Amino acid sequence: MNEQKLSNRLTCVANYIPKGSRIADIGSDHAYLPCYAILNEMASFAVAGEVAKGPFESAQEQVIKAELSGKIDVRFGDGLAVITTADAIDTVVIAGMGGTLIRTILEAEPQKLTSVKRLILQPNIGAWQIREWAENNYFKLISEAILREDNKTYEILVLEKTERAARYTDKERLLGPFLLTEKNDVFVAKWQHELANWQRIVAGLQNGQESEQNADKMKELTKKIQLVEEVLK
Numbered sequence: 001m002n003e004q005k006l007s008n009r010l011t012c013v014a015n016y017i018p019k020g021s022r023i024a025d026i027g028s029d030h031a032y033l034p035c036y037a038i039l040n041e042m043a044s045f046a047v048a049g050e051v052a053k054g055p056f057e058s059a060q061e062q063v064i065k066a067e068l069s070g071k072i073d074v075r076f077g078d079g080l081a082v083i084t085t086a087d088a089i090d091t092v093v094i095a096g097m098g099g100t101l102i103r104t105i106l107e108a109e110p111q112k113l114t115s116v117k118r119l120i121l122q123p124n125i126g127a128w129q130i131r132e133w134a135e136n137n138y139f140k141l142i143s144e145a146i147l148r149e150d151n152k153t154y155e156i157l158v159l160e161k162t163e164r165a166a167r168y169t170d171k172e173r174l175l176g177p178f179l180l181t182e183k184n185d186v187f188v189a190k191w192q193h194e195l196a197n198w199q200r201i202v203a204g205l206q207n208g209q210e211s212e213q214n215a216d217k218m219k220e221l222t223k224k225i226q227l228v229e230e231v232l233k
């Protein structure tokens with residue numbers, strides 16, 4: 001992978017950037033995504049934010065190597081803290097982290113999302129956290145994608161601001177309203193795998209010691225199993 005040729009996962013993320021956007025890539029690591037977005041005229045300006053020193057330095061080196069320092073500002077900092085009002089960022093990308101961490105980043109500084117029209121989020125796990133965050137923060141899903149690469153399954157969630165709070169059913173929140181409708185092979189394989197895993201855990205809990213904690217876990221998993229079985233049948 002380099003700034004000219006991204007992984008399929010990051011290409012899919014980049015394809016959701018509206019042409020000419022001003023983007024912030026939070027957790028930019030090697031800064032390939034902002035470089036690619038500028039080189040392909042998807043973005044006109046980018047902030048590449050990084051909280052870890054090593055990835056921050058490799059992002060800096062990459063931007064200098066690609067001769068894009070005039071259009072990409074690499075900034076060291078936690079989450080959305082790297083964005084200023086003057087940047088007029090309209091599109092935020094957060095990819096390659098867990099859903100819980102992405103949600104924490106979004107919740108830490110909601111005022112930084114004032115000028116933002118679109119969020120392109122790629123949680124490695126726990127996408128439901130983002131759908132639930134959207135319901136509480138006047139963002140709605142406008143598209144979702146699921147793909148498999150290097151033996152891993154990735155979900156990409158695209159959200160835009162909305163005046164009316166979005167509401168999702170339990171099934172939609174867990175599996176994704178768009179993914180649920182499309183129900184492609186990657187989606188089916190992912191949830192078959194999750195289902196088998198949960199069924200194994202429930203069997204273990206049934207044979208284990210009785211406790212309030214185990215009972216709660218069993219209740220939660222049984223509900224999820226029921227939702228997913230309904231979808232896969």
Ligand code: SAM
Nearest residue numbers: 026027028029049050051052055078079095096
């Ligand atoms: N976004 C790239 C991608 O999708 O390939 C890099 C993903 S990498 C697994 C996650 C990166 O996010 C790491 O470089 C990590 O240092 C950075 N990161 C984690 N938490 C962060 C935060 N709160 N603010 C900024 N960067 C963060």
